[in-house]
Amino acid sequence: MKLTLNIWRQADAAATGEMRTYALDGVSEDMSFLEMLDVLNEQLNAKGEEPIAFDSDCREGICGTCGLMINGQAHGPEVTTTCQLHMRSFKDGDEITIEPWRADAFPVVKDLVVDRGAFDRIIQQGGFISANTGSAPEANSVPVPRDKAMRSFNMATCIGCGACVAACPNGSASLFMGAKITHLGELPQGQPERDSRVVNMVGQHDHEGFGGCTNIGECAAACPKEIPLDVISQLNKDLRTALKHGH
Amino acid sequence: MAMTDASGTVFTNQPSVQTSDDASGYYTPGAPLVDAKAPTGPIATRWTNRKFENRLVNPANRRKLTVIIVGTGLAGGSAAATLGEAGYNVKSFCYQDSPRRAHSIAAQGGINAAKNYKEDGDSTHRLFYDTVKGGDYRSRESNVYRLAEVSANIIDQCVAQGVPFAREYGGLLDNRSFGGVQVSRTFYARGQTGQQLLIGAYQALERQVAAGTVTTYTRHEMLDLVMVDGKARGIIARDMVTGAIETHTADVVVLASGGYGNVFYLSTNAMGCNVTAAWRAHRKGAYMANPCYTQIHPTCIPVSGEHQSKLTLMSESLRNDGRIWVPKNKEDCDKDPRDIPEEDRDYYLERIYPSFGNLVPRDIASRQAKNMCDEGRGVGPMVGDFRRGVYLDFADAIARLGKAGIEEKYDNLLDMYERITGENPYEVPMRIYPAVHYVMGGLWVDYDLQSNVPGLFVTGEANFSDHGANRLGASALMQGLADGYFVLPNTIREYLADGPFETVTEDHPEVVAAHEAVQARIERFLSINGERSADSYHKELGHLMWEYCGMERTAEGLRKAIDGIRELKRDFWSNLKVLGTADSLNQSLEKAGRVADFLELGELMCIDALNRRESCGGHFRGESQTEDGEALRIDEEFAYVAAWEFASAHENDPNEPQVSMGTPVLHKEDLLYTAIEMKQRSYK
Numbered sequence: 015m016k017l018t019l020n021i022w023r024q025a026d027a028a029a030t031g032e033m034r035t036y037a038l039d040g041v042s043e044d045m046s047f048l049e050m051l052d053v054l055n056e057q058l059n060a061k062g063e064e065p066i067a068f069d070s071d072c073r074e075g076i077c078g079t080c081g082l083m084i085n086g087q088a089h090g091p092e093v094t095t096t097c098q099l100h101m102r103s104f105k106d107g108d109e110i111t112i113e114p115w116r117a118d119a120f121p122v123v124k125d126l127v128v129d130r131g132a133f134d135r136i137i138q139q140g141g142f143i144s145a146n147t148g149s150a151p152e153a154n155s156v157p158v159p160r161d162k163a164m165r166s167f168n169m170a171t172c173i174g175c176g177a178c179v180a181a182c183p184n185g186s187a188s189l190f191m192g193a194k195i196t197h198l199g200e201l202p203q204g205q206p207e208r209d210s211r212v213v214n215m216v217g218q219h220d221h222e223g224f225g226g227c228t229n230i231g232e233c234a235a236a237c238p239k240e241i242p243l244d245v246i247s248q249l250n251k252d253l254r255t256a257l258k259h260g261h
Numbered sequence: 262m263a264m265t266d267a268s269g270t271v272f273t274n275q276p277s278v279q280t281s282d283d284a285s286g287y288y289t290p291g292a293p294l295v296d297a298k299a300p301t302g303p304i305a306t307r308w309t310n311r312k313f314e315n316r317l318v319n320p321a322n323r324r325k326l327t328v329i330i331v332g333t334g335l336a337g338g339s340a341a342a343t344l345g346e347a348g349y350n351v352k353s354f355c356y357q358d359s360p361r362r363a364h365s366i367a368a369q370g371g372i373n374a375a376k377n378y379k380e381d382g383d384s385t386h387r388l389f390y391d392t393v394k395g396g397d398y399r400s401r402e403s404n405v406y407r408l409a410e411v412s413a414n415i416i417d418q419c420v421a422q423g424v425p426f427a428r429e430y431g432g433l434l435d436n437r438s439f440g441g442v443q444v445s446r447t448f449y450a451r452g453q454t455g456q457q458l459l460i461g462a463y464q465a466l467e468r469q470v471a472a473g474t475v476t477t478y479t480r481h482e483m484l485d486l487v488m489v490d491g492k493a494r495g496i497i498a499r500d501m502v503t504g505a506i507e508t509h510t511a512d513v514v515v516l517a518s519g520g521y522g523n524v525f526y527l528s529t530n531a532m533g534c535n536v537t538a539a540w541r542a543h544r545k546g547a548y549m550a551n552p553c554y555t556q557i558h559p560t561c562i563p564v565s566g567e568h569q570s571k572l573t574l575m576s577e578s579l580r581n582d583g584r585i586w587v588p589k590n591k592e593d594c595d596k597d598p599r600d601i602p603e604e605d606r607d608y609y610l611e612r613i614y615p616s617f618g619n620l621v622p623r624d625i626a627s628r629q630a631k632n633m634c635d636e637g638r639g640v641g642p643m644v645g646d647f648r649r650g651v652y653l654d655f656a657d658a659i660a661r662l663g664k665a666g667i668e669e670k671y672d673n674l675l676d677m678y679e680r681i682t683g684e685n686p687y688e689v690p691m692r693i694y695p696a697v698h699y700v701m702g703g704l705w706v707d708y709d710l711q712s713n714v715p716g717l718f719v720t721g722e723a724n725f726s727d728h729g730a731n732r733l734g735a736s737a738l739m740q741g742l743a744d745g746y747f748v749l750p751n752t753i754r755e756y757l758a759d760g761p762f763e764t765v766t767e768d769h770p771e772v773v774a775a776h777e778a779v780q781a782r783i784e785r786f787l788s789i790n791g792e793r794s795a796d797s798y799h800k801e802l803g804h805l806m807w808e809y810c811g812m813e814r815t816a817e818g819l820r821k822a823i824d825g826i827r828e829l830k831r832d833f834w835s836n837l838k839v840l841g842t843a844d845s846l847n848q849s850l851e852k853a854g855r856v857a858d859f860l861e862l863g864e865l866m867c868i869d870a871l872n873r874r875e876s877c878g879g880h881f882r883g884e885s886q887t888e889d890g891e892a893l894r895i896d897e898e899f900a901y902v903a904a905w906e907f908a909s910a911h912e913n914d915p916n917e918p919q920v921s922m923g924t925p926v927l928h929k930e931d932l933l934y935t936a937i938e939m940k941q942r943s944y945k
């Protein structure tokens with residue numbers, strides 16, 4: 015198929031960016047979206063134009079590195095990561111607009127690459143269970159009810175891609191935080207630090223310049239791992255409880 | 262045939278004596294290599310003794326000691342967290358934008374541990390035995406025993422961190438059995454165990470960042486090792502955002518930089534996985550051991566066309582419930598598989614290996630898939646002259662467990678398959694084909710995980726130590742975490758007990774030289790100004806490696822590959838085209854550096870494969886097989902670790918310093934067993 019691509023080009027964080035238009039022919043429907051961009055980059059390189067910078071690594075939907083705004087939707091029209099989006103979701107003659115994640119807390123590094131370091135800094139403030147190596151008790155000494163273990167697992171599947179932030183009109187990372195709060199909060203091991211965890215993570219979140227949640231739900235709709243909106247209720251509940259406990 | 266050494270240790274085998282010399286002219290024979298740190302005594306007490314013998318570092322001294330760790334996967338992330346907890350000053354580097362994205366995250370199936378929760382006869386000794394046997398008697402028994410011994414601690418540690426492993430209704434941990442073994446010792450988190458384990462290690466790491474013991478350097482790529490007075494004392498790294506070439510010094514350097522499967526271009530590795538950190542250390546003197554040992558994974562999604570940028574693994578846990586077959590008749594190969602009646606299907610693994618069936622080890626499953634396709638009985642689209650795929654069929658399992666049962670076990674995998682291929686595996690049998698997945702080879706290390714370069718430790722897939730010629734399923738995660746949480750922190754202290762070492766300043770002549778060499782190389786990439794992208798060279802290298810150094814290797818093919826790689830390398834250094842600048846984010850430039858190193862590694866892999874005229878584990882030499890086509894190991898000649906030394910610089914062609922690698926020097930380390938007797942493997 016033949017496509018018209020409008021792509022954001024920006025030399026570096028300080029530069030002013032602009033949309034540029036590229037025509038691309040010979041795209042097969044078995045290509046992934048990023049393989050389509052690989053083909054475009056090979057052509058640009060041959061013509062002497064610097065290839066478009068974009069992030070990707072595992073290309074199997076698990077590392078969370080890739081993330082593009084495709085026609086205004088985070089990761090494009092399917093519920094999946096950009097790397098797992100295939101060209102069979104598009105048709106011959108389509109015009110596709112490709113932009114980086116847009117959020118104050120995710121500054122653009124170059125072209126389609128953004129800096130998501132804020133996520134790491136939120137985790138540093140409490141997204142863990144303190145258990146030094148060697149201090150762990152026998153693994154089966156603490157049973158975990160299966161339904162709780164499964165809910166914990168489901169929330170732990172968050173890949174930290176940032177689609178939730180990019181999709182949110184407020185640029186909030188509440189879904190990302192809610193997923194972590196719920197992953198650890200469902201487990202007995204996560205209880206001792208439950209109050210401090212939520213208070214400190216939310217504090218860092220606000221400090222990084224992410225916006226507040228107004229329950230719009232775009233985040234959950236864009237999440238490639240289908241983290242549900244109710245983790246934000248859990249987040250708010252844990253925060254209220256922690257504040258009640260005097261944190 | 263028992264042999265006894267001076268200390269009275271009785272060995273079950275003799276040192277091997279190589280009589281063949283296929284690689285004559287391609288290498289220089291070197292002095293034998295001995296692991297000076299190899300422990301002695303009864304195997305079950307060796308690690309306990311070593312932990313006691315290794316000196317301690319006073320807690321007050323730890324913060325004065327700086328440890329550089331390159332890589333944040335299971336091996337690097339867990340080591341950074343643990344050494345940070347212990348109070349060392351840790352600098353952690355990764356090329357990704359966050360430590361959480363290292364490729365350990367993509368491991369699907371699970372992690373082995375000798376917990377014997379199923380009371381099915383498992384034990385430390387059995388896991389040890391299975392791992393040595395699975396590695397086809399090409400690993401060190403002491404290292405493997407230690408791995409099996411600490412495996413149970415890993416599960417305890419991960420559960421305490423909040424890793425949500427699968428559980429039974431009573432709330433206790435669940436296990437499953439995994440390719441090649443008959444006990445259920447694999448712990449898992451649906452089909453994304455690696456992700457959950459890595460997030461555990463990542464969170465522990467970030468906790469130490471907050472505590473001030475670990476500093477992370479994301480989007481940083483190590484481009485050289487800094488050696489001062491014969492010791493590893495730091496790295497030269499490029500800040501991939503600003504392009505700045507930075508010098509980082511330390512008391513000790515740990516490489517946990519992963520495997521080099523991407524030398525094949527297409528593999529299940531992430532796009533960024535590369536050999537550069539390890540290769541730069543190799544060029545500075547670290548030996549590269551058994552580089553030809555590659556694991557080709559039998560269950561990947563087949564290639565769909567020339568645009569293919571990577572291959573996706575379907576966890577081999579699918580082989581527990583799926584049945585592998587091809588049509589009996591070539592004429593049926595392009596039919597809808599559902600229209601092929603039972604009697605016209607060849608469930609070839611069940612036919613050839615009745616006791617293990619679909620659960621035979623990975624190398625056997627891979628080679629047999631290739632054999633079926635070479636016979637013309639492959640399925641799926643034509644790739645070149647053949648159809649490169651076999652069916653993995655869930656129809657029986659769906660009848661037995663119901664669709665819901667299969668969904669619960671494998672849902673995310675089957676979804677991924679459908680997304681990539683556009684076919685629904687609940688209705689049409691999946692198509693699979695082998696792909697490069699893991700490398701057992703890597704930098705040589707002693708029992709303490711230290712390379713032959715003092716102060717340079719190597720952990721995880723980047724080292725060669727535990728898997729011999731082949732790795733069992735669910736053992737990569739085990740090794741990464743064993744190294745990082747439990748082994749390295751206990752061995753590195755013996756080295757660090759002599760520190761802190763004399764401060765190395767940035768104007769030290771050896772530091773300046775390393776810095777300048779890195780800069781010069783980058784400038785060279787940008788100034789060649791030729792016609793071809795680095796990616797196009799990478800693709801061509803991959804074709805050569807897959808064709809001649811893949812599932813089946815022959816002397817003739819390997820020699821052809823070496824010639825081809827040398828020619829490609831010459832073209833690369835004269836016709837490469839890299840646009841953009843050195844002082845900005847430049848993905849083409851990053852790629853060029855990685856491909857340059859892959860070109861050198863590829864040549865060494867072929868030389869190693871050429872020298873090893875035996876079939877063992879994942880290495881199958883066409884010249885060494887039994888009458889019925891099974892791998893034939895030759896212990897009398899090859900029961901050794903092949904550790905390769907980079908040819909010294911003066912042997913390089915002065916006119917083409919980047920092209921010629923000289924003749925690498927082969928050092929052999931004998932593999933001698935006390936607790937195990939070598940047997941020819943049989944899965945029939």
